Each structure stands twice: as structure tokens, then as C-alpha cells.
Amino acid sequence: MAQTLPLFVELKSVLLLQSEPEPEFASLEEFDPLRIVKLLEREDENVGIIVATDKNYLGGHPGWINLIKTNTSFPVIRQDFFIDPVQVYQSKAIGADGVMINLNFTGSKKLSDLLYAGDEMGLELFLEIDDLKLPSKLEFDLLTGIIVNFQKEPSNHIENLKKFCLSIPEYVKKLIRFFPHSKQEFTSLKSAGFQALVLSDEIWQRKNFIEEFNIIANWGSEIGADKQL
Helix, strand or coil: CCCCCCCCEEECEEECCCCCCCCEECCCCCCCCCHHHHHHHHHHHCCEEEEECCCCCCCHHHHHHHHHHHHCCCCCEEEECCCCCHHHHHHCCCCCCCCEEHHHHHHHHHHHHHHHHHCCCCCCEEEEEECCCCCCCEEEEEEECCCCEECCCCCHHHHHHHHHHHHCCCCCCCCEEECCCCCHHHHHHHCCCCCEECCHHHHHHHCCHHHHHHHHHHHHHHHCCCCCC
């Protein structure tokens, strides 16, 4: 039986919507992270959970990590705007199993200190990047995975996506943040070399997010993957 291509869900109540001429922000009312995770737990025990802890721009809360860790068996990746190693140490203290560092916000100069802090704490370290752009000097040995923000049609950029994945050491997981609208789009991402999918904010715009999640999860099961995260 083919292995599932893993899915990750981001828990946050402020969404970044891709619209013209500029992206817009939207807020989700009465967002209940534990209810959502319990629903996901019934559907897919292997789903990855990313928890936003910034209140103002991501609509998250640090307390969500303990809430989920106490009531479920899921490991949790913390999503925030990291600029100081103290924040990484704090992540371990509040129960996170990993952190997701946004390169666009953090910048290359501060990245190394954050990665070493995470490695010292035994955290899983994920680097979030935009448009396949990596810093000139990157300590891959400290990374668990790289998450690419991607909003374009995958099949039109398949060669660039493949080149990017081939440029990353095999031991670093390749993830992409995207919302596939068809099995074909999902297949394109796998064929390019990505090993997991972080569902973009579009999932929360759907009337029934769990139905949408199951549709995409079924595509992942059908497509399969060489390895799971």
C-alpha cells in the first residue's frame, strides 16, 4: 500500500488571502484550535500541527501549544516571528517540539543564532522561504526541513521546483505551502520532489474545512510518497 504524502495544518485565526492587486488579511471568528485538532485527529493521526503563537498578525496564542499537547498526542511546531534566540528557548519551555522560522522576517544575519539555539534545545527546525530563494550561506545540518511558500500553478514551474529540491541535501525534508485544487496539482508537487504539503490559508475559507482536508488527504494517499516525515 502506498504511503500517504503528509499534510500539515496551520492553526491561526488571521489569514493572509491572495488577492489582487495586493494580499489581504481576514480574521476567523470564534476560532477553536482544540476542536479543530480533535476533528483532524479522527481523520488522520499523521497530520502535522503548526501552531501560531503571535497574537497580532497571525491570530494565535502561546497557550494553544499546551492546550493541544495536553489533550492530544500530536507533536507541535511553533510558528512565530523569531528574531532572538530567547524566543527559541522559550519555545521549548512552552512545550513546542519544533519551530518554523520565517527567513523573510528574520533575515540571514540572525538566522544562524536561531538555528543553533534550536539545535541546543533539541527542537525540530523548519525554515520558511519565499519563491525558492535560499540564503547564500545556510547550515543545512541544523535543519529538519524547508517550507516553500508557493502560489503559482505547479505544472508551469515544474523544472524550477525540481532544481530547487535537488539543490537541498536528502536529509533535509522538502515541504511546500500550497492549496491544491486538483489531484494533478498535488501530483506535480510530489514529482518535483516535495515530501509534504503545508495547507495554505485557503483551507480556512472553505465552508467545511474537514471535508476539504479529507479530499486532499485522499489525493495524497492515492499518490503516495517514498518516505513520510
